[in-house]
Structures are given as structure tokens and as C-alpha cells.
Amino acid sequence: YEVCAVKAGVMLDEAGHFARLERSLAALDIAQPVSMPALKLIGRHLLRLNRISDAILYIQISRGVAPRDHPFPVVAPAPALIVTAKRLDWQKQDAQAEKGVGLISMPDERWARCDIKSTALLANVLAKQKARDAGGYEAMLTDEAGLVTEGSSSTIFMVDGDGGLVTRPLGPEILPGITRETVIDVARAENIAVTERAFSVDEAKAAREMFITSASGFVLPVVEIDHQPVGNGVPGSLATRLRRAYIARVDAVTRP
Ligand code: PDD
Numbered sequence: 001y002e003v004c005a006v007k008a009g010v011m012l013d014e015a016g017h018f019a020r021l022e023r024s025l026a027a028l029d030i031a032q033p034v035s036m037p038a039l040k041l042i043g044r045h046l047l048r049l050n051r052i053s054d055a056i057l058y059i060q061i062s063r064g065v066a067p068r069d070h071p072f073p074v075v076a077p078a079p080a081l082i083v084t085a086k087r088l089d090w091q092k093q094d095a096q097a098e099k100g101v102g103l104i105s106m107p108d109e110r111w112a113r114c115d116i117k118s119t120a121l122l123a124n125v126l127a128k129q130k131a132r133d134a135g136g137y138e139a140m141l142t143d144e145a146g147l148v149t150e151g152s153s154s155t156i157f158m159v160d161g162d163g164g165l166v167t168r169p170l171g172p173e174i175l176p177g178i179t180r181e182t183v184i185d186v187a188r189a190e191n192i193a194v195t196e197r198a199f200s201v202d203e204a205k206a207a208r209e210m211f212i213t214s215a216s217g218f219v220l221p222v223v224e225i226d227h228q229p230v231g232n233g234v235p236g237s238l239a240t241r242l243r244r245a246y247i248a249r250v251d252a253v254t255r256p
Contacts, residue, residue, distance in 0.1 A: 001024075001119050021117070028116065059082070060082040101212070103151070166196075
């Protein structure tokens with residue numbers, strides 16, 4: 001599945017989301033129900049038909065309908081496609097960014113191929129709920145070595161003492177976030193150093209700033225980890241600057 005934000009009718013980071021969808025389908029040996037260009041047209045058509053210009057576009061593809069069994073059906077069924085568009089309120093996202101969000105650390109209980117974006121989200125859902133029940137917004141998942149992997153539905157970034165960005169390198173333990181890629185580009189264009197390395201929860205708690213990224217949230221400053229303030233407990237200046245630079249990039253492609 002894919003989740004892509006839409007602003008003023010324009011799908012943001014469209015190429016990245018569709019390329020990742022193609023990779024996930026290939027990894028799971030699921031055929032493409034329609035070509036990727038046709039799928040983009042279906043997305044645009046759905047937005048137009050429903051007169052929605054600011055949205056979350058959701059695309060889900062399954063292997064198709066077959067008698068219940070574990071092996072793939074011998075005769076491959078037609079893959080099933082669901083596309084939905086849900087109105088998105090950018091002001092809500094802005095309000096959240098101004099306040100900042102809290103993370104709750106916990107062990108990552110997901111499978112060994114988190115680089116595939118799949119609807120098998122049970123561990124993600126349980127982690128998110130655990131974070132919410134603990135009064136946080138998002139989970140900060142940790143591997144067996146105590147290093148941060150990612151959020152239950154977001155990528156996690158840290159700002160180190162030198163004002164550079166640190167985020168876990170791509171690998172099977174994390175989803176290759178499309179927003180992650182764009183934010184790294186934006187940072188480098190702003191002459192901000194970016195290091196891809198894993199970091200611990202303790203390092204994160206002592207970081208100058210933290211933020212999370214996702215298609216629906218863009219860049220959201222983290223102000224608390226396990227109810228302890230990050231930095232001085234308010235959205236950091238670098239996170240705020242990157243969020244503005246990200247939005248400026250979005251505006252450049254969505255302005256009529
Ligand atoms: N979640 N990691 C996980 C586990 C995710 O589910 C997501 C996205 C991300 C961020 O990826 P991107 O920048 O491409 O959105 C990282 C989407 C928003 C979701 O499932 O709703």
C-alpha cells in the first residue's frame with residue numbers, strides 16, 4: 001500500500017511513492033493491477049470526481065481473491081486494487097507542528113522485512129496504541145541493541161550537538177521513507193550535514209532536537225521522549241526551519 005499527501009490537487013513526492021509501491025509489489029510477487037502511469041491517472045480521477053484537492057491518497061493492492069490457504073493460489077487471481085481519498089486539513093497538521101509531539105520508546109516487535117510497505121501492520125498498530133495509552137503521540141521503536149529503528153508510522157531524525165541531522169541508514173529494519181529522502185535533500189540544499197547512522201534512545205533523549213517525518217505529517221518536531229523534554233521542550237529551530245523549507249518546496253510545485 002502507499003499513502004501519498006495531495007495539496008492543491010498535486011500528489012506530493014509522487015515519483016517516490018509510486019516507485020516504492022512497485023518495489024513492494026515485486027518483493028511480494030504481486031502483479032500490478034494496472035500500469036503505474038494508469039494508477040496515477042486513477043488517483044487524479046478519484047480526486048477530481050470527489051472534488052478533493054487537499055487529501056491523503058491511499059492505494060492498497062492485494063494478491064486478489066482466492067480460497068483460504070497459505071501458499072499463493074496456483075492460478076494467480078487478478079490483484080485487487082482499492083484507492084481512497086480522504087480530505088486533509090493542513091491547519092491541523094500546522095497546529096500539531098507548533099505544539100510538537102511526544103514519543104514513547106518501546107521494543108520494535110515487527111518482522112524482519114520492514115522495508116516492504118505492507119498492510120500487515122499489527123505490530124505497528126499495537127505500538128501506536130501503546131504510545132497513545134502512555135500519553136504520547138508516536139512510538140519510538142528500538143532494536144535488540146537498544147538502537148532506534150523508526151516510529152510506528154514515521155521516520156525518526158535526531159539533531160546532534162554540531163547541528164547536523166542523524167537518521168538510521170536504510171535497511172530491512174525500516175521503511176525507506178519518501179519524506180525522509182526529501183528532507184535529506186532539503187537539508188543538504190540548506191548546507192546542513194546529514195549522517196546516516198543508528199542512535200540509541202539515550203542519545204535521542206540527550207539530543208539537541210528530534211523530529212519525525214511522514215507523508216501526512218511532513219516534518220513534526222518532537223518535544224518529549226518518555227515524558228522527558230527534548231532540548232528545552234519546545235519545537236527546535238532546525239526542525240522548524242526544515243519544516244518551512246519542506247513546505248516551501250511543496251508550495252513551489254502546488255502553486256498555480
Ligand atoms: N506511514 N515508517 C513507517 C513504518 C511508516 O508506516 C511510514 C509511513 C513512514 C514514513 O514514510 P513516508 O515518508 O514515505 O510516508 C516510516 C504512512 C504515512 C501511513 O502508513 O499512514
